[in-house]
Amino acid sequence: MKPVLEVKNVTVRFGGVTAVDDASLTMQGGDLIGFVGPNGAGKTTLMRVITGIVRPHEGSVWLEGKDLTKLATNQRIRAGLALAQQIVQPLRKMSLLENVALACGFSKTANPFKALKSFDKSAEKATARELLRRVGLQDVVDAEPSKLPLGYLKRLEVARALALKPKLLLLDEPLAGLNQSEASSLADLIKTLNQDGLSILLIEHNLREVLRICPQVYVQDLGKSLAFGNSNEIMNQPEVIKAYLGES
Amino acid sequence: MAYEITLLTTMAISVLFALSLNFITGFCGQISLGHAAFMGVGAYTAATMMKASISLLFVIPVAAVFAGVLGLLVGFASLRVRHDFLAITTMGVVFLFVGVVRQQEFLGGEIGISGIQQSVLGRTGFMLLCVVLAGVFAGFSLLVKRSWLGFVFDSIADNEDVSQVLGIDVAKYKLFAFVVGTATAGTAGALYAQHYRFVGPDSFGFVESISVLAMVVVGGIGSVWGVMFAAAVLSVLPLLIQFVDDYKILVYSALLFSMMRFSPDGLAGIVQRLLNRVRNR
Ligand SMILES: Nc1ncnc2c1ncn2[C@@H]1O[C@H](COP(=O)(O)OP(=O)(O)OP(=O)(O)O)[C@@H](O)[C@H]1O
Ligand SMILES: [Mg+2]
Numbered sequence: 216m217k218p219v220l221e222v223k224n225v226t227v228r229f230g231g232v233t234a235v236d237d238a239s240l241t242m243q244g245g246d247l248i249g250f251v252g253p254n255g256a257g258k259t260t261l262m263r264v265i266t267g268i269v270r271p272h273e274g275s276v277w278l279e280g281k282d283l284t285k286l287a288t289n290q291r292i293r294a295g296l297a298l299a300q301q302i303v304q305p306l307r308k309m310s311l312l313e314n315v316a317l318a319c320g321f322s323k324t325a326n327p328f329k330a331l332k333s334f335d336k337s338a339e340k341a342t343a344r345e346l347l348r349r350v351g352l353q354d355v356v357d358a359e360p361s362k363l364p365l366g367y368l369k370r371l372e373v374a375r376a377l378a379l380k381p382k383l384l385l386l387d388e389p390l391a392g393l394n395q396s397e398a399s400s401l402a403d404l405i406k407t408l409n410q411d412g413l414s415i416l417l418i419e420h421n422l423r424e425v426l427r428i429c430p431q432v433y434v435q436d437l438g439k440s441l442a443f444g445n446s447n448e449i450m451n452q453p454e455v456i457k458a459y460l461g462e463s
Numbered sequence: 464m465a466y467e468i469t470l471l472t473t474m475a476i477s478v479l480f481a482l483s484l485n486f487i488t489g490f491c492g493q494i495s496l497g498h499a500a501f502m503g504v505g506a507y508t509a510a511t512m513m514k515a516s517i518s519l520l521f522v523i524p525v526a527a528v529f530a531g532v533l534g535l536l537v538g539f540a541s542l543r544v545r546h547d548f549l550a551i552t553t554m555g556v557v558f559l560f561v562g563v564v565r566q567q568e569f570l571g572g573e574i575g576i577s578g579i580q581q582s583v584l585g586r587t588g589f590m591l592l593c594v595v596l597a598g599v600f601a602g603f604s605l606l607v608k609r610s611w612l613g614f615v616f617d618s619i620a621d622n623e624d625v626s627q628v629l630g631i632d633v634a635k636y637k638l639f640a641f642v643v644g645t646a647t648a649g650t651a652g653a654l655y656a657q658h659y660r661f662v663g664p665d666s667f668g669f670v671e672s673i674s675v676l677a678m679v680v681v682g683g684i685g686s687v688w689g690v691m692f693a694a695a696v697l698s699v700l701p702l703l704i705q706f707v708d709d710y711k712i713l714v715y716s717a718l719l720f721s722m723m724r725f726s727p728d729g730l731a732g733i734v735q736r737l738l739n740r741v742r743n744r
Contacts, residue, residue, distance in 0.1 A: 266628065292630035300628070306621040317618055321630045323611045327639035330612040379630060 217280035219244045219383050219414045220265070225274030227260050227438075234260040235271070236438035242383070242416060244279075247409040249429035249446060250418045253459055257438040258418045259301050262387050265416075266298045267291045278383065293321070295382035299372035299389055301418070305360030311371055312356040315343035318378035346374040349404060351397065365392035370401060377408070384408070384415045390424055402428050426450065434458065468590050470699050475593035476654045477698030478691050481678040482600050483647035488676070489685035490604075490613065491640035492620025493541075494550045497557030498675055501645040503667025504530040505652025507564065510576040510662045519582035519589075523653045530649020531642045538641030542634050545623070557672050564664045575663025582657055593654050597691075600647055604687045616640065620685075670712050677715040680722050683731025693730060 220242040227235040235257040242248055252258055263269040265276050267288040275284045283291050292298075306314050317324070319339035324330050347356050350370040360368060373389050386405070390398040402424040409415050409428075416433075419425050425432065425446070432449050434441040436458040442449045449455055484498045505526035512522045541552050564570050571577075582589055607613045615636055618626045623633050656662050674697070682693030697715070701708035726732050 268624075268628075287632075288627040289630050289632045292628065298628055304622060304625045304628075306618050306625055308621050309617065313614075317614055318629045320611055320614070324615050324629075324631055326632065327612055327615075327636050330615050330636075331607065331610050333611040334609060336611075336614070375629070 216244060218242055218277075219246070219279055220416070221277040222261065222265065223275045223277070225261065225264050225271045225276070227257070227264060227269060227271050233438050235264065235435075237274075238435060238438065238440045239274075240433055240440065240443065242414060244414055245409070245412060246431065247406070247415045247429050248417065249425035249432040250416055250435070251420070251422065251425060251432055252435040252441070256435045256458075258435055259387055260438075261435065262298065262385055262416075262418060265291075265385060266296055292379060292381075293325070296385060297376035297379040297381035297383075298385045299369075299376040299387060301387035301391070303365065303368035303372055305368055305371055307359070307361050310357050310359060311347060311352060311363075311367075311374075312340060312343050314360065314371060315346055315374050315378050316340045318375045319343050319346075321379055343374075343378065346377050347371075349377075350374045351400060366394065366397055369393060370397075373401070373404075382414065384413055386415065387418045388420060389417070390419055390421045398424060399427075422450070465586070468586050470702065472586075472590045472593050472654075472658050473702065474695045474698050475590070475597040476651050476658060477675075477678065478694045479593070479597040479600055479654070480648060480651035481675055481682070481690050481694035482597070482604055482687065483644045483651060484675050485679050485682075485685065485687070485690045486604060486607075486647065487640050487644035488679055489690065490607065490616040490620070491637060492616070493637060493640065494546070495553040495672070496550050496669070496676065497553035497555070497560075497672050498644075498648055499667040499669075499671035500557040500560035501530040501534055501648035502652035502655065502671070503560055503564065503662075503664075504533050505649025506656040506662045506667065507570055507576070507652075508649070509653035509656040510579055511570070513579050513582075513656065514576060516580070519584065519653075519657055523650055526653035527646040527649045530652065531646030534641045534645025534648075535638060537645070538638045541641075542637060554669065554672075557667070557669055561664050561668050564667075571663070573664065575661060575666075576656075577661040579656060579660040579662075581660070589657060593658070596650060596654070601687055601691055608687065612636075612639075673712065673719065674715045677719040677722075680719050681729055683729030684727075686729065686731030689729050689731030689734070 218241045222240040225235050225238050238261055250258055260269060264271045275282060278294055316336060316339040319342045323333040344356060347353055350373050352370055369389055369392050376384055390401060398421060405415060406428040429446055432446045433443045434455050441458060442452055442455055480502055487493050487495055508526040508529045509522045537556055541549055544552050565573055584592060615631055619633055619636055626633050678694040678697050679690050683689030701711055707714050722729055
């Protein structure tokens, strides 16, 4: 069995800043990995490299043994990735339901000709409704995104990513902006999705929830891979504690 | 009767031309300040062919293909630019077009091409052809709006980056919009050449590009009915009111800017809000 994700020696520089520095990570199918590290550790940047939004200066990304390096973002999504972004980006002129339904229709939107021949949206809307229910947004399906607080839009990101039926789900701080009960129920959902077989890479500052649901963690600091393995063991390592607390 | 036929023909050609820009700017959210260039390509292609006594019905599809191919090239070149830069790029296209045409002996240079013969359809038949073509494209536009293609266009107009992350090949969709929109502008150009039986470099410049954009914005960006209405009215206004004819660019720009300022979604938006208010009573 090929690993679901391989990140090999990725380096990204923004001007003088090395945001990701020779980082590597391997995920097996069915893994749920907590991706942690202090602010500015390059977590989001690495996530963007995986989805092709940012091009690395060095290194490569592989999905189930397939080299993604030359593929555009939309092609990587169709190859089986989905991303819920840290900075929420709803389609502002559409309702939540439409946001998710559009993603559900990914087979109809493969190219303009196919899209032109497709009219019915009822199946996608039904699926979208179900996904929004799973993330706890059943009461606001018809709302406009700009009228909703951050915690709602975070969950919209997750529902929209799930709509793409990914092999690997990438979540960038999905719990930020949620209150404690919302956060723990979304964390439960992440756990359940993983138990149903979905591979998930979860960037999250909420260590309590990470330690509760993620069997393994990957730690990055100053752009470098610092540690990877069993969550409780890793989080007790002195250099990990130092990375989190030691700057003071 | 002849006057009414002229008015209706003028309206139909403008409606087709405005809907073609609406497909690119209204549906797919890609601003164009140079759309008249594509009408010009269609018009010059048609004029040259009709001067060689080639039948109008054969000329129209060729004009559409020529304009569509140029649209594809410009589309490719514009894929990397957005918003203001796209506006400037497309503006460049229309200046380039006019500049190049002026220099071409075989296109009549500064003088243009005149003496185009009337088609076998006669004036009434030609008017019907224009109305039918405008109607067909309006129908197609409405169909697109209801389809998943329209749904994807909405997302691209809203936020390209998000569309990418949802697996949408934004470049393909933009090119599709460019080709359909410019080929249709080319068709409108061929009709224009037959209607006026004359084409000149000044007929397809920046002013015409702004005029057609004004029609789209005034009607309501993306609204098929609104754009049809605005194009129909604004196209014959200069024929009916001398003042508008004399100060065309001034009047159209004033309309364009006041709409953008006070009702960015155009007449269609105003009507929609009124309807909502009545319904909510
Ligand atoms: N587009 C960009 N241009 C310039 N610098 C950037 C850009 N994106 C990120 N950086 C820089 O790269 C570094 C890593 O940023 P990144 O957002 O990847 O960190 P992070 O681990 O996700 O942090 P956080 O936990 O705060 O979200 C930071 O120093 C940041 O300022
Ligand atoms: Mg981040």
